[in-house]
Amino acid sequence: MLPYNPFQKFGLNSVTAVFSRKQDGNMSLSYGDTKSSLANRKKFLGSIGIDYRSLICAQQVHGKNVEYVRQENKGSGALDYASSIMDTDGFITDQPGVPLAILTADCLSIFIYDPERPAIAILHAGWRSTEKNISQAGISRMREKFGSQAKDLLVGFGPSIRSCCFQVEEDFKSNFSFGLLKREGGIFMDIALINQRQLVGCGVEEENIFDPAFCTFSDDDFFSFRKEAQAAGRLISVMMLK
């Protein structure tokens, strides 16, 4: 299966933005069964012309730090987890040929493309990072570093657990003023909807946000931490300027 590219909707070919599916295997070097992870990365990334040894990965901490990375950072976390860039949940770059990666199982991956600079960002948005507004943090970093303007940005969402399946505790109501849906059985959260609103709040045009609306819990094509707990592998989201 061809990797999915959220920017196809915009007819742009100067950026790679893909995520793997469960059938591509576990892509994590630290979670789930990791014995085939490097081989899985090699096969999946090779199919889209990316050398798995040049990947830049993060030691994700559910925060909102977004790191600027360049050619010299290539390979961080590519072959072992320990060399991943520490304490970050997102990357930005304006350099071509620098593949940025985020690993998820239920959390949302967010791809941001500024075709004007050009520059890109990839973000790891679980509910904690969403609460901290990592979308805004990512856009701020792009503005500081590259002069990106929100109105120019194109955004694609990866798969995540959705409000059909993501039941949360009552006390989430005090942390989120929107994106929580009350229905029979409890309160359900839509991480993608909240990030979409946060992006629009930063000045991103609503029609420039593409949400394919895959639910990782409902759809067996994806890993789900809620469903599989510690056994869950991770899917990889990768973005690169060509």
Ligand SMILES: [Zn+2]
């Ligand atoms: Zn679902």
